[in-house]
Amino acid sequence: MDVRRLELLRELAERGSVTEVARATHRTPSAVSQQLRILEREAGLPLTEKAGRGIVLTDAGRALARSATDVAVAISRASALWDEFRNDPTGEVSLATFPTGGQMLLPGTIRRLDAVGGLILHASDRDPESDDFPGLTADFDIVLAHTASPAATNWPAHELAAVKLMTEPLDIALPPGHPLASKELLDPEDLIGERWIGVPWGYPFERTIHDISAAAGSPMNVVQRFGDTRVTEAFVAAGLGIAILPCYTAGGAYRSEIVLKNLRGVVAERHIFALMRPDRAERLAVRTVVDALRAEADAVVAANEHRNPPRA
Amino acid sequence: MDVRRLELLRELAERGSVTEVARATHRTPSAVSQQLRILEREAGLPLTEKAGRGIVLTDAGRALARSATDVAVAISRASALWDEFRNDPTGEVSLATFPTGGQMLLPGTIRRLDAVGGLILHASDRDPESDDFPGLTADFDIVLAHTASPAATNWPAHELAAVKLMTEPLDIALPPGHPLASKELLDPEDLIGERWIGVPWGYPFERTIHDISAAAGSPMNVVQRFGDTRVTEAFVAAGLGIAILPCYTAGGAYRSEIVLKNLRGVVAERHIFALMRPDRAERLAVRTVVDALRAEADAVVAANEHRNPPRA
């Protein structure tokens, strides 16, 4: 019935507790509870049930919450339409990113947006280890996320809008004096017996290292695990092991002390996406930022293709 | 921004005046005017302009009104979803129909709906001559309309939901003693020189009579024009001319005094539709009525096919 109450139910479905919804919507828990109660009375059937200290949605509640998304999308679309009429993509957009994504894309994106003007982008980076990136879409308009294989993500595909920004190859990073540094292309078998600087459990590259093991027919020897590529690069530069790194961002302060080599026989790449709640994806300001991100991503790919032509 | 205000703008787009919107939404014109003013301030650009005593929408206003339809559809859909959860297609549904459509379909439809229970259908008939049937969708949930050629209607296709109910053949009605009454099938040429009991200008059958003239190569001689088929039937029964009549409803009190003949060489049929505003079409109660109408229409067609097998 009432749209604002439906919206509240949707927030509850995403955040899971009255208190969280209250905080996100700048209300007291009491206000949220009252509105949900009214909604439940209107609906004529229970939407929530108690679960320990908190509450959980019933099946009916979840179904209604899902339909609330469609309502929110329609409203956002209407709102965007009249922003278009004023030709006015003004507003504030919040964005969360993993560190290397922000490093690679955001400066150029901001420069592109400044050329348009009137749009404020609040960006911040998140720890890939501790944060649930799809879940961040509840609090950020745009979330940059990466995955080794889009098909294998557990992203709720129909609850989230996902825009592909780019595919970035993953390269093998070696110290300059390493015996393999003279080879043009590396094969998985070359890497047997090497000491690896890996990533924490659950990181996207983990899967790629696993694929290399499978292709080589021998497990890889991961001796260190770092989430921050700067640490990984320092270790590789110091000759303490080899690593897998995204090729457009790898190097940094150590660019002269690290050699990057392509790998054949294994699909080694990461896919970078912009994730959004579908209603937020409709906002004109958000769409403008996503367009800038896509343009910047294309530019980064083009610049690197030029330096480093595509492999077979 | 605000859904209720958007809805008001949509009503204004359909009804064309603040006073009409106020009447339809049970408000004072002042309230409507105030809300539109607020919406205009929020939109940041003029949505209406003065035109004589009244106002008209600007291009921007019309565009916003159109997007308001999508919002209304999403809300109706959400509302219907939870009616489905309660398995409760309760509510009141209003319906307007042309007379022969109501005569043919409504008694059976009501009987079907009574079997479900809890649903109240308010039906009324409208004069096909004086009423704008698509426009009636502003005031009725369902409007039954007929047309000789669906492609040639001026119905605003994307603003209205149209559900095809049935196609009804149009037959030539003759007095029993008429020379043509002995023929199995009539050809357009047979009808040259006959006196016709026609329909008022603008009625659907008018087009069919025109097609017959074209096929016969000679204009038909329309001497009387009646909107009500009972008058037409009385004239035919009295031997005062021939007419074209929808075959499932023709006859009535005069069934024994009228002969119906199929016509070949001309597409003589009318198509019966249920027209609805798209948001209303989503309501569960409305969908239930439409389903009953479709079932009844199919039954009518089947019953008549049985009596009168399909022609070549």
Next chain:
DNA sequence: ACGTCCATGTAGGGACTCTACAGCGACGCC
């Protein structure tokens, strides 16, 4: 047993939107 956390009631204040009434320009009729 006690503190904490979370949801939910109650009372009251504030914002919003409606009605009643009046004003004003446009149109048409005489």
Next chain:
DNA sequence: GGCGTCGCTGTAGAGTCCCTACATGGACGT
């Protein structure tokens, strides 16, 4: 041209609705 009608808009006030502040009560952990 005067005058009545029609339609939109402004102002003041009343009613409704929603939110905050505060209190209550159940669930969990120590």
